[in-house]
Amino acid sequence: MTHENLPPRPWMTEDMTLTQETARKFCDAEITPNIERWNKQGRVDRDLWIKAGKFGLIGAAIPSELGGPGCAPAHDMVILLxxxxxxxxxxxxxxxxxxxxxxxxxGTPAQKERWLPKLASGEMVAALAMTEPSAGSDLRNIRTTAIRDGDHYRLNGSKIFITNGQTADLICVAAKTDRNAGSKAISLILMEAAKAPGFRRGRNLDKIGMKSQDTSELFFDDVEVPAENLLGGEEGRGLYQLMDQLPWERLLIGVRALGLSEYAFDQTLRYVQDRQAFGQRIVDFQNTQFKLAEVKTKIEVMRGFLDSCIMQHMNGGIDVTMAAMIKWWSTETLVQIVDDCVQLHGGYGYMLEYPIARLYADVRAQRIYGGTTEIMKMLIGRSFTGKKPGAAG
Ligand SMILES: Cc1cc2nc3c(=O)[nH]c(=O)nc-3n(C[C@H](O)[C@H](O)[C@H](O)COP(=O)(O)OP(=O)(O)OC[C@H]3O[C@@H](n4cnc5c(N)ncnc54)[C@H](O)[C@@H]3O)c2cc1C
Structure with a gap:
């Protein structure tokens, strides 16, 4: 059974099925033919964002009066899948x-009005800048500061490994507004790159995979950002805002792990049905069937686990512990699945002209970003001790 003929999930509405069909057509037409070129180019085409905006595939939950699709947030998951x-x-x-x-x-009403329409249309691309050279998992230890100076903040410091770093127009920067305020030290500042003298992008980082995603260092040298760009308008809320959103981000990483696992399986099944050795197809070896059986079973377990996480999210929000579980388990499983799929391709699985080889390098980062596997286990572990979960990148 390929993903095309799977029944809709228990959390999916009719609306979501329509979104899924639109997204599938869009991805087949606009992404699949361009992946290899984007990998060489080091980024996706800028107009992909505009095209997606026209199809209503960005920021599902942005209300229609602010130029968005006005759907439930779960549509974002369907599109990402x-x-x-x-x-x-x-x-x-x-x-x-x-x-x-x-x-x-x-965001404040003014912030929503100012940025959401442009983010929905793809006119603006966004990035989230938390990680620093000396603080990734340990978010509380960031050094970037945003010190209030009249009606501005002065932003100083640097960030690293920032997705969309080369292309982002709006960057949500985690910075300390008061170094001595303990858990209230961090705030999130929305910086418009085009209006930020003193802001500089480093080079597009040379990663082992995910070559078509631009990932960069960012430098802030006394950048003046208007005070009204403080997310929510109140200082010291950054850690709370991060803790509120990270479970959703981790759930989305789980959704992505499912889609990538399905892709790896489909590619591999096609390959082993075609390739011959010892007078038969590779798929006719019992070992191949057993390996594919394991992969397929893991995919279905992942799907079921995700369904229950998504339903928890739709019924009031997924909690930190559950989000950590789906994040670490789905990404570790994805990496094992892709490794098995490479093996079934033999030497061709190691050649970049085969999509499975690219995927092998691409998926490795999933165990690291959005919070490492170790940090996810730490968060789950804390639920046994009665201590507060805290924010970790
Ligand atoms: C491709 C890619 C894209 C990314 N995109 C973004 C982005 O858009 N925005 C952003 O802000 N960041 C981004 N990141 C950064 C990513 O979130 C961090 O790399 C990640 O959180 C880990 O931080 P670190 O690299 O500083 O590792 P460290 O925190 O230095 O960790 C090193 C090792 O120590 C382990 N470790 C750390 N603390 C503990 C502990 N308490 N107990 C046990 N083990 C521990 C970690 O699990 C890891 O194995 C991206 C990273 C990559 C690779």
């Missing part, structure tokens, strides 16, 4: 949508 099913990890739509969710949930 279709993107992953093409095997693409280059288009940074996931993180763009996360910034949109920050604005929807925590």
């Amino acid at each position: 279709e993107q992953a099913r093409t095997g693409d990890l280059g288009w940074g739509l996931g993180i763009h949508n996360i910034v949109i969710t920050y604005l929807l949930d925590h």
Whole structure:
């Protein structure tokens, strides 16, 4: 059974099925033919965002009066799943949508009016800048500061590994507004790159995979950002805002892991049905069937686990512990699945002209970003001790 003939999920409405069909057509037409070219180019085409905006595939929950699709947030998951099913990890739509969710949930009315229409249309691309050279998992330890100076903040510091870093127009920057305020030290500042003298992008980082996603260092040298760009308008709310959104981000990473696992399976099944050795097809060996049986079973377990996480999310929000579980388990399982799929391709699985080889390098980062596997287990572990979960990148 391929993903095309799977029954809709228990959480899917009729509306979502329509969104899924639109997203699938869009991804088949606009992503699949371009993946290899984007990998060479080091980024996706800028007009992909505009095209997606026209189809209503960005920021599902942005209300129609602000230029958005006006749908339930779960539509974002459906779209992300279709993107992953093409095997693409280059288009940074996931993180763009996360910034949109920050604005929807925590932005002031003026901030929503100012940025959401442009983010929905693809006119603006967003990035989320938390990680620093000396602080990734340990978010509380960031050094970037945003110190109030009249009607501005002065932003100083640097960020690293930022998705959409080369292309982003609106960057949500985690910075300390008061170094001595403990858990209230961090705030989120929305910086418009075109209006930020002193802001500089480093080079597009040379990663082992995900070559079509631009990932960069960012530098802030006394950048003046208007005070009204403080997310929510109140200082010291950054950690709370991050803790509120990270479970959703981790759930989306789980959704993506499912789509990529399906893609790996489909590619591999096609390959082993075609390739011959010892006078028969590779798929006719019992070992191949057993390996594919394991992969397929893991995919169905992942799907079931995701369904229950998604339903928890739709019934009041997924909690930190559950989000950590789906994040670590689905990404670790994805990496095992892709490794098995490479093995079934033999030497061709190691050649970049085969999509499975690219995927092998691409998926590795899933165990790291959005919070590492170790940090996810730490968060789950805390639920046994009665201590507060806290924010970790
Ligand atoms: C492709 C890619 C895209 C990314 N995109 C973004 C982005 O858009 N925005 C952004 O802000 N960041 C982004 N990141 C950064 C990513 O979130 C961090 O790399 C990640 O959170 C880990 O932080 P670190 O690299 O500083 O590792 P460290 O925190 O230095 O961790 C190093 C190792 O120590 C382990 N470790 C750390 N603390 C503990 C602990 N308490 N217990 C046990 N083990 C521990 C970690 O699990 C890891 O194995 C991206 C990273 C990559 C690779």
